[in-house]
Amino acid sequence: xxxxxxxxxxxxxxxxxSQAAGQAxxxxxxxxxxxxxxxxxxxxxxxxPILMYHVIAVPPPDAPFPGLYVVPSEFAAQMEALKHAGxxxxxxxxxxxxxxxDVSLGPGKPIVLTFDNGYxxxxxxxxxxxxxxxxxxxxxxxxxxxxxxxxxxSRAQIKGLVAAGxxxxxxxxxxxxxxxxxxxxxxxxxxxxxxxxQQRYGVPVNWxxxxxxxxxxxVIAAVKDAGYTGSTTVVPGWAHPGEDRYRLHRLRVxxxxxxxxxxxxxxxxQDDPPAPGSYNGT
Numbered sequence: 001x002x003x004x005x006x007x008x009x010x011x012x013x014x015x016x017x018s019q020a021a022g023q024a025x026x027x028x029x030x031x032x033x034x035x036x037x038x039x040x041x042x043x044x045x046x047x048x049p050i051l052m053y054h055v056i057a058v059p060p061p062d063a064p065f066p067g068l069y070v071v072p073s074e075f076a077a078q079m080e081a082l083k084h085a086g087x088x089x090x091x092x093x094x095x096x097x098x099x100x101x102d103v104s105l106g107p108g109k110p111i112v113l114t115f116d117n118g119y120x121x122x123x124x125x126x127x128x129x130x131x132x133x134x135x136x137x138x139x140x141x142x143x144x145x146x147x148x149x150x151x152x153x154s155r156a157q158i159k160g161l162v163a164a165g166x167x168x169x170x171x172x173x174x175x176x177x178x179x180x181x182x183x184x185x186x187x188x189x190x191x192x193x194x195x196x197x198q199q200r201y202g203v204p205v206n207w208x209x210x211x212x213x214x215x216x217x218x219v220i221a222a223v224k225d226a227g228y229t230g231s232t233t234v235v236p237g238w239a240h241p242g243e244d245r246y247r248l249h250r251l252r253v254x255x256x257x258x259x260x261x262x263x264x265x266x267x268x269x270q271d272d273p274p275a276p277g278s279y280n281g282t
Contacts, residue, residue: 081259237272
């Protein structure tokens with residue numbers, strides 16, 4: 001079964017997010033005052049940080065990789081700190097509308113919160129905390145290998161996230177290492193996964209999330225061919241409108257990250273270079 005531990009082969013150190021592995025409909029209207037630029041002062045041209053979370057729970061005593069777990073109280077404190085620092089959560093579809101069509105993201109500084117794989121705690125713990133702030137997030141759903149008995153979201157819970165305004169995207173079926181697959185298997189993990197989520201939940205599924213962050217030119221081509229708008233990596237940095245949408249940066253938030261440290265980490269990666277053309281975990 002796919003569990004939190006199965007992602008940890010890409011985690012090189014529990015204190016170093018740069019070495020860790022890894023997603024609501026878009027804004028409907030436009031804002032004639034495009035100079036709002038999502039509250040940043042420049043129309044549709046600002047970079048946006050994307051955070052990556054996995055399990056929102058206390059790690060069990062035998063967890064081999066406790067860095068994958070952020071305890072609920074810690075997560076709540078991080079969200080409050082982001083709010084007090086002027087951030088507010090938006091979705092990837094909303095960011096795309098801002099970048100391409102100058103659709104306002106509202107006042108303040110936009111940030112995207114992504115949750116990988118589909119752990120049940122994302123519904124039971126993260127959703128209520130974000131609801132209190134009026135915030136949404138992106139769920140990067142893994143379709144198999146994480147049943148409710150192993151901490152996975154049920155279909156009813158996934159529908160609950162969508163009803164709450166969360167954006168539903170995907171990591172494919174089974175968290176496979178895409179760069180090792182043949183053409184048929186790659187199509188299944190990327191294109192068939194998208195159509196399955198679309199049909200099952202009635203959502204567009206515009207963004208792909210590379211399992212463990214692994215990708216190369218062949219994988220990127222498969223994601224494009226499947227009709228995704230873009231995809232997210234595990235390479236730290238901010239997502240910039242002028243960079244390749246199929247190599248968007250993300251910052252992985254590790255367990256025991258204080259709110260102050262998180263704010264400093266976000267600021268510290270703002271000017272990081274573009275993600276590489278391929279990534280295999282090294």
